[in-house]
Amino acid sequence: AQKVTQAQTEISVVEKEDVTLDCVYETRDTTYYLFWYKQPPSGELVFLIRRNSFDEQNEISGRYSWNFQKSTSSFNFTITASQVVDSAVYFCALEAGSYQLTFGKGTKLSVIP
Amino acid sequence: DTAVSQTPKYLVTQMGNDKSIKCEQNLGHDTMYWYKQDSKKFLKIMFSYNNKELIINETVPNRFSPKSPDKAHLNLHINSLELGDSAVYFCASSQDTADTQYFGPGTRLTVL
Numbered sequence: 001a002q003k004v005t006q007a008q009t010e011i012s013v014v015e016k017e018d019v020t021l022d023c024v025y026e027t028r029d030t031t032y033y034l035f036w037y038k039q040p041p042s043g044e045l046v047f048l049i050r051r052n053s054f055d056e057q058n059e060i061s062g063r064y065s066w067n068f069q070k071s072t073s074s075f076n077f078t079i080t081a082s083q084v085v086d087s088a089v090y091f092c093a094l095e096a097g098s099y100q101l102t103f104g105k106g107t108k109l110s111v112i113p
Numbered sequence: 114d115t116a117v118s119q120t121p122k123y124l125v126t127q128m129g130n131d132k133s134i135k136c137e138q139n140l141g142h143d144t145m146y147w148y149k150q151d152s153k154k155f156l157k158i159m160f161s162y163n164n165k166e167l168i169i170n171e172t173v174p175n176r177f178s179p180k181s182p183d184k185a186h187l188n189l190h191i192n193s194l195e196l197g198d199s200a201v202y203f204c205a206s207s208q209d210t211a212d213t214q215y216f217g218p219g220t221r222l223t224v225l
Contacts, residue, residue, distance in 0.1 A: 037216075039154075043219050045216035045219075047214075100158040100161060103155070105153070105154070105155055106155075
């Protein structure tokens, strides 16, 4: 069975602070994919990143970076110099041979100006 | 040039009614999905179709019936609506079953 845990339910930061959103996953499969999605207040789900289990390289995209560590089954997401537009619910998700995404419960990030 | 579209965006209806939500993708993807997001924002897969064939049918009441007339469309029909069906329903599509899923804008269903 697959499971994704996002222990942080809500986080508030002041604009320009860095913030890390945690994601811990469980799967018995050796081949799997990890995702992050953003859900802004408008409600749509926006794809941010997909990472396969064989690629542990960290990824940076502008102010966003992701740290994948198989040893701790974690796929954490860091936003550098946060902005008000980053306020959203962020979901971590896992796909592991079941043709479906298993989502975490989401972390609501509020960036205060 | 919306990639995954859903209609309607909002749906308010009475208990016991039957309603449908339509989903279309213009990405040329082979796989489409329906997810339900409850009031606590929890997202859960309901159905998945690959090349018009049902491949995932999670434990949902049989009042929910997906229909895929072609690869670009996956509609969701709900019979005898109940209060607990109130949620946001998201359609998604991916090139294949393990690829990135792209989501539609969601349909907020409110059952009164």
